[in-house]
Amino acid sequence: MTTTDPVASLRFGPWVSPTTVNRTSAREVFVTDHARVGEEEFAIAARVAHDHPLWSDRRGHGHDPAVVVEAFRQAFVVVRHEYLGVPRGTPTAVQQLTLDVHDLSAFRTEGTTPLQGVIKVRVVRTGETLDIAGDFFIGPARAMTLSFKGILFSRDSYRGIREYQRSRRAVGTGGGPAGRPIEPELVGRRDRRNVVIGPAARRNRFPLVVDRSHASFFDRDYDHVPGSLLIEAMRQSALRGAAEAGLCTGDASLIRAELDFGIFVETDTPATCGVSVAGRPGAVTATVGIDQADVRAASGVLELTEGAS
Known part of the structure; x- marks a missing residue:
């Protein structure tokens, strides 16, 4: 019996709809595909155009590692809405963020190729708190590790917090x-x-x-x-x-x-x-x-x- 590896099957073709990742412009979408690979584990394919006006605007000779934070945020959106049943429009805030670049050489570019890789994450929900942690792979290289700690709000509680702040x-x-x-x-x-x-x-x-x-x-x-x-x-x-x-x-x-x-x-x-x-x-x-x-x-x-x- 032949089984399909969901990670190997991820596509780097057209980007997903902007609404899937809480974006308005297709230019700002990085996710191209996604899959559930375990009870709390997910894989998300991402591609950033080589001429993106913000994330490719760098004087150095490599892709900007910081763009992976936005790709990771979009992965967070995909997981909570597509797999965890969080309704769209639910106010959410990231309270903590960590990142570690393990292989800076993996971000090398001549400026004509997109940044393309797979985000492998584990997401744990405890009440209104979501913890997401994982790695960004460029080809076989484990280029970066990231984690977010986020919180979900009801619309009323979000409105109250914003008014108070x-x-x-x-x-x-x-x-x-x-x-x-x-x-x-x-x-x-x-x-x-x-x-x-x-x-x-x-x-x-x-x-x-x-x-x-x-x-x-x-x-x-x-x-x-x-x-x-x-x-x-x-x-x-x-x-x-x-x-x-x-x-x-x-x-x-x-x-x-x-x-x-x-x-x-x-x-x-x-x-x-x-x-x-x-x-x-x-x-x-x-x-x-x-x-x-x-x-x-x-x-x-x-x-x-x-x-x-």
């Missing part, structure tokens, strides 16, 4: 923290539109630049700053802090992160990202924290390297 901060008092971004080459970017921090107001503290017209960060209408922008702001702040300390350039790669997201960040109130760095040239550990109206909203530790990718 907004009441603690002076929101809606201005046009929002659009700001002026720093030069893209300072944070390893080519396109200024993908820069999400401005010039430091004081040493190692960078204002967030929140552009609600950005096609990737705001692919849909959020009532808060999306996690993808917060992660990018922490990374860019770490790059600037490390560069100003003479430890690395803006082209360094993110290879490890442990991040906590405590509360939502409002789109219409200024926020800043503070950073402190340590390490040696080419190998940096950065401690970061995003603050808004004197409230710590997100924090974590990132590691950067200028090792070849």
